[in-house]
Amino acid sequence: MKTRYIIIPFLALSFINCGHDKAEEKPTNERTSGEFTVFVTIQPLASIADSIAGNLANVEVLLPANSKTYDYKPTPDDIKRLANSAVLFEIGIGLDEWATPIALKAENGPRIVPVSAGIPILPSVPERVRRRLFEEGKVAAHGNPYVWLDPYTVADMIIPVMTRAFAAADPHNAGIFRENSAHYTERVKNFADEAENNLKKLKNSRIMLYHGSFAYFCRRYGIEVSDIIEPFPGREPTEDDIAEIIKNAKRDKPIAILVDSDAPPKPAETIAKELGIPIVHVDPYGKPGESYIELMRRNIRAIVEIPL
Known part of the structure; x- marks a missing residue:
């Protein structure tokens, strides 16, 4: 029998601080x-x-x-x-x-x-892009x-x-x-x-996403997604996109930007600097051998540190 990996458990001190489950x-x-x-x-x-x-x-x-x-x-x-x-x-x-x-x-x-x-599927692109596509008589190819x-x-x-x-x-x-x-x-x-x-303090807060990956997570835990920086999966925003995002964000007042580990850093850094809000790095896929709960615990540990 081949085993892909072994998880060695130990007693967790708290939900946020434990490393293995x-x-x-x-x-x-x-x-x-x-x-x-x-x-x-x-x-x-x-x-x-x-x-x-x-x-x-x-x-x-x-x-x-x-x-x-x-x-x-x-x-x-x-x-x-x-x-x-x-x-x-x-x-x-x-x-x-x-x-x-x-x-x-x-x-x-x-x-x-x-x-x-x-599973009910969320849209894969931000609302501002969906409106533009609708006006052009187009739809996004896939959901989130x-x-x-x-x-x-x-x-x-x-x-x-x-x-x-x-x-x-x-x-x-x-x-x-x-x-x-x-x-x-x-x-x-x-x-x-x-x-x-653990996420109660962020309920009803607004957060911006670089990619739409954490949209389901935010919806589940009562966190509003103010915008998604990436206009389409795998496509970086243009200067016009960034200007529109910043304009909308000054109205919506998100408290942070969640950025996936494989996202290009510059667009989020530009927006975060202009708005004066932190970037929080998250990971939707996990490391080799990492369990699902370990992955989610690691992401939550980063998200709960967002200052209000």
Whole structure:
């Protein structure tokens, strides 16, 4: 049995300061049928899949570390890796659409499961851009794919979709997958409740985003998104965009800008300097081997430090 990573738990001193989460220890289940492999496109899904599978399946991340999912170019080796695998979990909504074609090309390839199925989707572009597109008779191609950054959505929507896929791939162990899923769902919901308590001071505050990734997170925790700097995913704002953003922000008074770890720094720095507000660096994807709760805890630790 191959194990992707091991999380060594220790007693947390507080919600904000703990570095590892005992709640995300991988369940240990006795193997009662043939081992199988599932793939996920991004690291946060690997952590969730591991928590459902226990040691009854191998979970592998398809996207290489430090790669950007929205512009990743698959290789022939990716197709070979997917051969004879049982399931491929992808986000969908345009984020990892490169994964479906290679899964279909793989010999005895996996069942493709978009975990965003049934989730109400937010727009992918800021309102000022949507108005402009509407006037031109156009629409944005995709919605906002970052659904996993709302922990309650993970608990209520994503975990059930993944659990059903595991049960279908290995019906003999379906009961164990459901049991693991129930335990993990409870842990994620407990974490989400703790996060809500820690984020209370920011409720009804306004925050600007560089990318739209934390829009679901902000909506869940009552934080208003005043604007999104990036006009379209992967496209930097023009000087005219920045001037309009600054003009609107002087009216809306956001208290900070959340900037994804892979975003170009200059546009946000220009806007933050003009407005006199801090930049807060956040990470939607996580580090190799980092659990979902560890990732979210790290982001919340940064966000709660925003001065009011």
